[in-house]
Amino acid sequence: MGMSILDYVLVPLGLGLMVAYHVWLLYMVMRHPTKTVIGINSINRRAWVHTMMEDPSKNGILAVQTLRNNIMSSTLLASTAITLCSLVGMLMTQSSPSSSLTLVVNQKHFSLKSFLILSCFLVAFLMNIQSVRFYNHASILINARRSPLLTPEYVADVVNRASYFWSVGLRAFYFSFPLFLWIFGAVPMFLCCVGLVCMLRLLDVMFHGMVAAEEADEFVGDGRGERALSSSQMPS
Template structure:
């Protein structure tokens, strides 16, 4: 098999593995959220909002500090993404010239494939930057709402705050996935085989990180039950 044939076979197959895994992950998060870390974390954030807003005057500082930590994490990822995008853009522009550009327009397949590689990596970094900026936007909005005393006895505003917090976390997760996708695309520069191997290894690693065990689910259910009983006793 020639080198170009390996490239045309392994690269789409590796991307199909990564995309297929994330399609399965989205389906599992929607249908069986407790089997995934994202689903359990969403429930935990939901209960955290209710706990913090039960007494905003007492828990306001703790809530704002916790959200500030999330904003700092998103800011770090957004800064990293836009910095890498700028470096990659400068590198591509400095390594190309008018002759290469004309060859790309007129169908130089080698130059075209190289451009596709760099564009795919750049696209991942830009998606990561935009998602983290959206995450910062939601976290900043929640930092105002979570300390409003008028929401103490109202359930619907608490649900609204929890949904916004989970949306911010969702954008943060998507931005982090964009960084994950950039790894096999970066290894694609060195050849299709490293890229394909990276896709397989990363899919196994992400499966280990995204799924939960029965012990984790039982421990989470016990903690949630304890918290619910505590809130019910306080209401009584």
Template sequence: MKLKKMEEAEYLDYVLVPTGLVVLGLYHLWLFYTIIRHPTTTVVGVNSLSRQQWVLHMMADPGKNGVLAVQTIRNNLMAATLLATIAITLSSLISAVVSDSSSDIYTIHTTKYLSVLICFLLAFFCNMQSIRYYAHVSFLLNLPSNEGEDRAEFVEYVMQQLNRGGLFWSLGLRAFYFSFPLLLWIFGAIAMLACSFVMVVLLYFLDTASSSPRCFHSYKLNKNNHNPDIEVTGDSVQTVWSEEPNVHKPLLLNSTSR
């Protein structure tokens, strides 16, 4: 009887767990496509646009906005550092549990802990990369640059680096979200599958931005403008309304250049 129950549990692991992973994978494929084709309908896209406008505003008057810019970046650094610390701490705890629980690394029980460990390690890596980009941007925001076309390219470069930091921040959070179903897998495949469906529903509401303002527009720096004044450059940027489907180049590759 006990052997039969173990076989049933193993069967559920082989059927329900891949089903839950497929559900999560399909959702994220849809999200990836939506970010590329319709960025302003997602939170990732809207946040990318807001960061671009924030950089343009901060660099319009570095002397006035420099302190505010550095403080804002510092807050993001502290948040990313906290998540990285939590991720590596949980990874260490799980490693200790796995090493003490069994000497056979091929058991299904150890595989469950290993999958969660991989999620937390990915979260740690992504948050460390986010810290790297945020620290780099904190120097770039107040760095003097050349005039004219070089100035426009420099501002665009700062936007790109800040968006990359935000992208790794989002990926780090996504790794934490993904660890929830895997943690519940420890208690059974049914719990893992149910959590996967619930997680997809919650992430849909967290990732979509259907109520974003219609007047939310993006800025594309005009590189033909050789005026060294960044305020004038900001006024001469090309305004593209966000309701167009292909406003931006894919955000995951280069969110600021077209």
């Protein structure tokens, strides 16, 4: 079917809802990290890196194994994304030409939807490849000897960047779900966007305080983590 009035209303509304939610989530992660799962995990990863680098000879194997598990997770998502890219590309190229104007218009709409789905999978692939890259760097740096150019804060930043790329890649998969349902109509697509936003809010927002905000803020981003660690007040 061609584009209907519902496509012009519900599709931008659904995508706008998804984008608005992630803009809000980014604001919360940057301004109030202890109220989000992503922020708390980032703080705890920073504390984990400091713990691993206190005694590399003792904790080195554990650190590398943990990072290797993360590399395998990112590799699996990257492989899945590039496989789905190939399948979508095949569907787009195997469409048979037609002289009917209606069929040509419908084919253009199908190609547009397929291209948007393909874009999501390409973004997921690229983000997970970058995640593997940073995890590989971290697996070397975390066992290196201390130097003025190598601090636990720097290694923690590398690990967190890898995790952020992994998260963005996973969000690209989430965006592909409503775009796929758009093939069956604008209403399923919009309902999928609403359902995804509700589900993601339950997964992203920290409803129970696990870390005191004033303690956790000392580990966020601007070098204050070392001062907090020196006073042995690390989050559990």
